[in-house]
Amino acid sequence: DAGVTQSPTHLIKTRGQQVTLRCSPKSGHDTVSWYQQALGQGPQFIFQYYEEEERQRGNFPDRFSGHQFPNYSSELNVNALLLGDSALYLCASSVGQGSVETQYFGPGTRLLVL
Amino acid sequence: AQSVSQHNHHVILSEAASLELGCNYSYGGTVNLFWYVQYPGQHLQLLLKYFSGDPLVKGIKGFEAEFIKSKFSFNLRKPSVQWSDTAEYFCAVLLSGGYNKLIFGAGTRLAVHP
Numbered sequence: 614d615a616g617v618t619q620s621p622t623h624l625i626k627t628r629g630q631q632v633t634l635r636c637s638p639k640s641g642h643d644t645v646s647w648y649q650q651a652l653g654q655g656p657q658f659i660f661q662y663y664e665e666e667e668r669q670r671g672n673f674p675d676r677f678s679g680h681q682f683p684n685y686s687s688e689l690n691v692n693a694l695l696l697g698d699s700a701l702y703l704c705a706s707s708v709g710q711g712s713v714e715t716q717y718f719g720p721g722t723r724l725l726v727l
Numbered sequence: 728a729q730s731v732s733q734h735n736h737h738v739i740l741s742e743a744a745s746l747e748l749g750c751n752y753s754y755g756g757t758v759n760l761f762w763y764v765q766y767p768g769q770h771l772q773l774l775l776k777y778f779s780g781d782p783l784v785k786g787i788k789g790f791e792a793e794f795i796k797s798k799f800s801f802n803l804r805k806p807s808v809q810w811s812d813t814a815e816y817f818c819a820v821l822l823s824g825g826y827n828k829l830i831f832g833a834g835t836r837l838a839v840h841p
Contacts, residue, residue, distance in 0.1 A: 644827075646827070646828065646829070648829075648831075653833075653834075654833055654834070655731075655817050655819075655831030655832050655833045655834050656771075656817070656829070656831045657831070658828035658829060658830070661827050661828065663827075668827060669827045669828050671828060703770075703771065705829075714821065714827065715761075715773065715776060716821075716829060717773065718763070718770050718771035718772075719770060720769075720770040721770060
């Protein structure tokens, strides 16, 4: 039973570029959440997708957008990259029914913006 | 705004010492509480969780946590740590009532010396 997978593992971009990160949820899970973990900090919630729609959003600008596909996998897109976007981006999956969920995390994508 | 505070950023212990990591949250409603652990080079893993019922919850690897509602706390404990417990520990809160995002503390980095 595969857990949450993410690709790529590492990425280097320059300021102003755009990036797409990918996530496949754990088998049986239909909800995907994205988090940003800056160095030395805890993960911060970006947004959550359920039934191919954004269900909840954190305090991140519109440069951060996402998508969920019919197979429940998800993408995180970041436009006009800034140096401050350098971080570990984590994907977490869960089951969407009900309001109490346990989220399971993938290994993350480490993004470096130069 | 809701927040989670972890009192110690770095903790250094010798093997067999007892461990207690503090976690306090600021939210007056019903909460669901988690401790996640991130071992060196690995992804975030669920250590234990509290949804309801007995406020003393037991997790993997001999860890336990106690939810004290009056103190808004969810401290993590282990009676005797091992070198393999060296990791970063994150406390997180999931707000119920339609909110589906985890709010994380900044993390506590634990180093256990043999």
